[in-house]
Amino acid sequence: MLFPTHLVAGYVMARGTNRPVWWVIFGTVLPDAIDKPLALAGVTELFHTVAHSALAVVVLALALRTGARGAAVWVGWVIHLAMDAGQIIINGRPADVQFLLWPVVEHTPVISLPPVEFFLGYIGSPAFFLEIGFWVFAAFVASRDPSLRAVDPTRDGDAKSALRDD
Numbered sequence: 001m002l003f004p005t006h007l008v009a010g011y012v013m014a015r016g017t018n019r020p021v022w023w024v025i026f027g028t029v030l031p032d033a034i035d036k037p038l039a040l041a042g043v044t045e046l047f048h049t050v051a052h053s054a055l056a057v058v059v060l061a062l063a064l065r066t067g068a069r070g071a072a073v074w075v076g077w078v079i080h081l082a083m084d085a086g087q088i089i090i091n092g093r094p095a096d097v098q099f100l101l102w103p104v105v106e107h108t109p110v111i112s113l114p115p116v117e118f119f120l121g122y123i124g125s126p127a128f129f130l131e132i133g134f135w136v137f138a139a140f141v142a143s144r145d146p147s148l149r150a151v152d153p154t155r156d157g158d159a160k161s162a163l164r165d166d
Contacts, residue, residue: 001086008135010027012138013079019072028080030051032051032080036115040114045108053101053103057074057078087131090126092126
């Protein structure tokens with residue numbers, strides 16, 4: 001999945017589950033924010049390792065057991081991994097989902113590209129078109145979200161409450 005789609009998925013999931021929006025979005029960002037720089041710096045060989053592992057999800061669940069914010073970060077993280085695994089399966093490479101088992105299973109994916117090359121190869125794939133449909137759905141969800149409606153500060157009422165993040 002493309003990075004912006006992870007952000008939008010976090011928003012949609014947070015609104016659908018009444019979780020703190022920014023914390024879910026933060027969780028959807030973390031796997032790429034951790035793994036991409038590690039791979040680009042040559043610390044790891046692949047772009048899906050440490051933070052894209054199911055082991056990381058378990059450790060994170062234990063570390064963030066308390067509070068709505070911790071649960072929201074965990075939900076975002078799980079969404080990210082599920083979306084990445086889904087796009088790999090949809091694009092016909094189900095064996096590459098083994099990245100979820102890192103470091104227990106070392107697997108070299110059929111396609112292991114840096115972000116720009118991945119993006120160029122991803123355009124036109126089946127998952128790319130599914131992603132476009134998801135963006136349309138997300139736009140529909142956003143159009144129904146009262147917190148995203150324009151606030152008129154000249155009208156009575158608390159303008160700040162319309163913009164608050166649960």
